[in-house]
């Protein structure tokens with residue numbers, strides 16, 4: 372198998388590390404050939420807090436994927452989240468030198484849009500073009516070749532803490548592979564879960580992970596807002612452990628097997644038996660009480676999302692509603708509760724199937740890693756096309772992502 376066609380996504384999550392190996396067949400179709408998942412130890416709220424434990428989890432996940440795929444893994448695309456991520460919109464303007472807009476002009480205007488003051492311990496992870504304006508015409512996605520005298524770019528900029536990005540990259544490299552790029556996790560999840568039509572209409576992707584909830588808001592095919600909220604599935608589990616006075620592992624079992632966020636529809640007399648803390652007897656608890664505890668946390672999360680929409684003044688932009696994904700979206704009743712609180716159509720989004728994807732992988736908890744794989748595959752194709760056509764002027768937007776990342780790596784190492 373040609374090494375160049377091997378593509379690998381690595382999602383280092385708070386609860387699990389997942390590696391997926393794909394291969395690009397001669398028709399440029401992506402096919403999954405290996406997967407490895409391992410419980411994650413060493414992360415808190417999406418950020419590395421213990422290097423050794425994180426390296427071991429990554430190593431185990433990569434080894435499992437390698438064994439299944441029967442190929443060697445040299446480089447991976449990793450996802451990043453964590454509460455250190457901060458994103459904002461910016462814009463820049465340049466004068467056009469020639470009669471036609473060239474790729475060089477686009478590069479200059481993106482540089483101008485990026486020229487904002489950020490703290491010295493932060494780095495720009497992505498500069499994602501939203502739209503270009505040529506003179507008085509807006510809504511342009513690719514201005515190359517157009518005539519005009521003034522080019523304006525509106526972009527979404529994602530920044531992260533340099534030490535925290537470095538820690539993650541260091542763990543990946545200590546596990547024996549090269550991190551060739553870093554992608555914001557909700558961008559990756561959007562790639563595997565949302566359709567182009569949804570991104571066009573205006574939609575909120577909400578990836579409820581273990582440690583964080585990652586948000587990406589799309590309109591007219593562009594990312595207009597992204598944010599990491601430090602509340603995830605682990606908080607639901609912790610709340611239940613405290614309220615029921617049961618061990619954490621028992622609380623996770625109860626949440627997954629019997630959890631629901633809507634107490635109203637439940638049979639009020641239904642009970643389950645739970646294991647008490649060590650040394651105490653097992654007890655009966657009402658299912659409606661379990662749902663009240665989980666429901667309170669889910670309500671808090673949806674109120675945060677509602678406030679983000681209001682604060683950013685995005686109410687009129689999101690005509691497509693909300694898509695929930697990530698392992699935390701599997702809890703019963705969550706879409707109904709979200710729809711009720713945020714007052715927008717809400718559904719649970721599963722990764723869209725493609726070659727080699729089994730039923731097991733069509734689980735919302737694999738949205739990020741599958742998105743990383745798809746994104747890398749698209750980027751590789753763009754690079755291949757560039758090489759084939761020997762034409763660097765044809766810069767794709769995805770290529771732009773990777774370029775901004777290359778500069779991050781250059782500056783970090």
Ligand SMILES: Nc1ncnc2c1ncn2[C@@H]1O[C@H](COP(=O)(O)OP(=O)(O)OP(=O)(O)O)[C@@H](O)[C@H]1O
Nearest residue numbers: 384385386387580581582583604605698699701736
């Ligand atoms: N069937 C289920 N019902 C309810 N919750 C579930 C279910 N399956 C998984 N979860 C929850 O999903 C969460 C893990 O989701 P996921 O695997 O997407 O997180 P992660 O990627 O490891 O974390 P993060 O993205 O925050 O770094 C855990 O809190 C887990 O309890």
Ligand SMILES: [Mg+2]
Nearest residue numbers: 384580581739
């Ligand atoms: Mg995740």
